Amino acid sequence: MATSEKLSASQSRSLKITGEEIWKNKTEKINAELFTMTYGAIVSQLCTDFQRDYNKVNDQLFSMGYNIGVRLIEDFLARTALPRCEDMIRTSEVITKCAFKIFLNITPQVTNWSPSNDAFSLILLENPLSEFVELPMDATKQLWYSNILCGVLRGALEMVQLDCDVHFVSDILRNEPQTEIRIKLNKVLKDEIPIGED
Amino acid sequence: MPQYFAIIGEKDNPVYEAEFTAQQGLSGQGQQGFPQDLKELNPFMLHASLDIIEDLQWQTNLPAHSTTSGTTGGGFLRSRNTSNLSNCYFGKVDHFYGLIITAYVTYSGMKFVMVHGSSTATTAQVDDNSVKLFYQEVHELYIKTLMNPFYTPGTPISSSAFDSRVRTLARKYLNK
Amino acid sequence: MTDKLILPSTSEEQSNVSTTGYEYSIGPKQSLPNEANSPYIPSKLYSESLVYKKQQVALSSMAFLFKEMISQIYNNSKSSSEFESKLLNYGSSIGLRLLELLNIRASVPSNTYSRSSTFLSSNASNPSSSNNVNSISNTSNPNSTNLNDISNATNVGINSSTNINDKNYESSESLASLVSHMRCRDLKIIDILQFMHGTVWTYLFGSPSNDLVKSSERENEYMIVDHEHMLTQFISNNNSCDYFVCGIIQGFLTKADFPCTVTPHSNNENGIDGGVIYLIKFDKQVLERENLRYGS
Numbered sequence A: 001m002a003t004s005e006k007l008s009a010s011q012s013r014s015l016k017i018t019g020e021e022i023w024k025n026k027t028e029k030i031n032a033e034l035f036t037m038t039y040g041a042i043v044s045q046l047c048t049d050f051q052r053d054y055n056k057v058n059d060q061l062f063s064m065g066y067n068i069g070v071r072l073i074e075d076f077l078a079r080t081a082l083p084r085c086e087d088m089i090r091t092s093e094v095i096t097k098c099a100f101k102i103f104l105n106i107t108p109q110v111t112n113w114s115p116s117n118d119a120f121s122l123i124l125l126e127n128p129l130s131e132f133v134e135l136p137m138d139a140t141k142q143l144w145y146s147n148i149l150c151g152v153l154r155g156a157l158e159m160v161q162l163d164c165d166v167h168f169v170s171d172i173l174r175n176e177p178q179t180e181i182r183i184k185l186n187k188v189l190k191d192e193i194p195i196g197e198d
Numbered sequence B: 001m002p003q004y005f006a007i008i009g010e011k012d013n014p015v016y017e018a019e020f021t022a023q024q025g026l027s028g029q030g031q032q033g034f035p036q037d038l039k040e041l042n043p044f045m046l047h048a049s050l051d052i053i054e055d056l057q058w059q060t061n062l063p064a065h066s067t068t069s070g071t072t073g074g075g076f077l078r079s080r081n082t083s084n085l086s087n088c089y090f091g092k093v094d095h096f097y098g099l100i101i102t103a104y105v106t107y108s109g110m111k112f113v114m115v116h117g118s119s120t121a122t123t124a125q126v127d128d129n130s131v132k133l134f135y136q137e138v139h140e141l142y143i144k145t146l147m148n149p150f151y152t153p154g155t156p157i158s159s160s161a162f163d164s165r166v167r168t169l170a171r172k173y174l175n176k
Numbered sequence C: 001m002t003d004k005l006i007l008p009s010t011s012e013e014q015s016n017v018s019t020t021g022y023e024y025s026i027g028p029k030q031s032l033p034n035e036a037n038s039p040y041i042p043s044k045l046y047s048e049s050l051v052y053k054k055q056q057v058a059l060s061s062m063a064f065l066f067k068e069m070i071s072q073i074y075n076n077s078k079s080s081s082e083f084e085s086k087l088l089n090y091g092s093s094i095g096l097r098l099l100e101l102l103n104i105r106a107s108v109p110s111n112t113y114s115r116s117s118t119f120l121s122s123n124a125s126n127p128s129s130s131n132n133v134n135s136i137s138n139t140s141n142p143n144s145t146n147l148n149d150i151s152n153a154t155n156v157g158i159n160s161s162t163n164i165n166d167k168n169y170e171s172s173e174s175l176a177s178l179v180s181h182m183r184c185r186d187l188k189i190i191d192i193l194q195f196m197h198g199t200v201w202t203y204l205f206g207s208p209s210n211d212l213v214k215s216s217e218r219e220n221e222y223m224i225v226d227h228e229h230m231l232t233q234f235i236s237n238n239n240s241c242d243y244f245v246c247g248i249i250q251g252f253l254t255k256a257d258f259p260c261t262v263t264p265h266s267n268n269e270n271g272i273d274g275g276v277i278y279l280i281k282f283d284k285q286v287l288e289r290e291n292l293r294y295g296s
Helices: A002-006 A009-025 A032-049 A054-080 A088-104 A148-159 B036-048 B050-056 B062-068 B128-147 B160-173 C008-014 C059-075 C080-107 C110-120 C142-147 C161-170 C189-205 C239-255 C284-294
Strands: A029-031 A109-111 A119-124 A162-170 A179-188 B003-008 B014-020 B089-096 B099-105 B111-116 C056-058 C211-214 C221-226 C260-266 C276-282
Touching (some): A009 A054, A009 A088, A029 C059, A032 A054, A032 C056, A032 C080, A054 A148, A054 C059, A088 A109, A088 A119, A088 A179, A088 C056, A088 C059, A148 A179, B003 B160, B014 B036, B014 B160, B036 B050, B036 B099, B036 B111, B050 B089, B050 B111, B089 B128, B111 B128, B128 B160, B128 C080, C059 C239, C080 C189, C080 C239, C189 C211, C189 C221, C239 C260, C239 C276, C276 C284
Antiparallel strands (some): A109 A119, A119 A179, A162 A179, B003 B014, B003 B111, B099 B111, C211 C221, C221 C276, C260 C276
């Protein structure tokens, strides 16, 4: 796989071990199905509230995710005590092997690097948000059911000075072959913590 | 032997309906459906049985009586061989001129009801064991439907995937 | 309307096949000739198994999502009672699903359940198996039995071991095929409350609730005591957010035809957080039915 070539095998393995160790020993856990069903209730209610305007639903899910992301990053840094990532390659490894592992107990694959190494894709082989979901016919072309994830990533990355575009490319819920999230770095923000943000 | 099957919701509203017919020969020409006049009566027969089901629904001694005493204990219509610990499958609950009506109730009170026709002039026959298995598997399909956050409980199930799976089960258990 | 034009590339073949589902306004569809040969309609939803996989996520993920849901509802509510009833509805939509889901799972004999749990518990009892998902451990896993509070002892051993393996292979598709007796529908208040206190609570929060109490003053009132209150422990003292779990209880009981209202009350004594008491008030008709049917 491309990932192991990008980062040295030992670095990659050590992140994997860190993620697994924290998940196993330092994480309080809860039934994933309760999480799935709660998220399902939120999305279906939003679709009703916005009268099936799925673009608005996507935006709302993204903004909910963003709010989560900007808080979740503190929790993440406190628990992992990882140093700042020097490049997007390491960032991608930390996201998949540590962040996704610790919060959702899944490890997406990293692939489709851009030539300049500033954009990559996450392939979600499993997605606890979308178990037992079948999109309504009119939603399959518009709704990104798990769009909250993009918001979380965007918010969390911004808090570590990485201004990124995060969006879904495809989703198996839309009868597409795989679930893919694209992350592209726009710029590295000035190293100042915004004041008054809470 | 044709069947008319329906899932009936809380307010006696149909959530799903289907008619099953046996296929004879590869060409499928020998299909035996309900005669037209009966076909129109099916929903009425089925609804007439709902009161009986609602009464049986709250009986604690459903299985015990139907296994042991047969015609006593107020359960004369029910099948005798539903010897199990379950109270979801009721067996035969009613009959109408040689047609038999069976029923099954899910945990949230959805009623699965079926009118069993006969292929000849004789009275319809019901194999409780396979009918029960049919109901159980449809129950599972119903639960999958319910798990989808976009499905509103009690509304008609219009999914073609659901429909085709129910029909596959009907061929497997009812019209072998 | 261009939408109504027949699409030439797709419509031709499919018009002969039953690709549409049940249509309420049309009524029951008859079986079609050669239906058995019609193409299988793929569906992610219907090919997922209902077998409990015991997957988990971090409690903090759930807490983040829960808080975001709370603020979303809060921003769209004009009063606290509107907030509470909206939150209750979210919970209730989950409760009614759990009613069906947990009952059918509790119908599966416990020995067949261990198959799926060995896969996740990384338990070494089955090292030789090449395919963990569909293999069975013949030694019953103690962790796997907590869903089955009713005894399924009658089912044990009716199948030869080869049969069990065959059956389990199918189970990736069907849970019902593993069930010989569906769990009894709960008909009495005490039975369904015990299911709530034991099975449902264990499923949601990892252990039974701390207590299930009948009110000594009012005949229709029961209480579930929960010291942990896992979802709201991080949220400051107001009980409003506990309406979510109230909704789960209320949705579950009401759909099982035990209509009731459920309200949260704090269980604080001397300033110590004693968790939440969920007060369940059954509608009159429930007690009337119970007296009529099973009365003393």
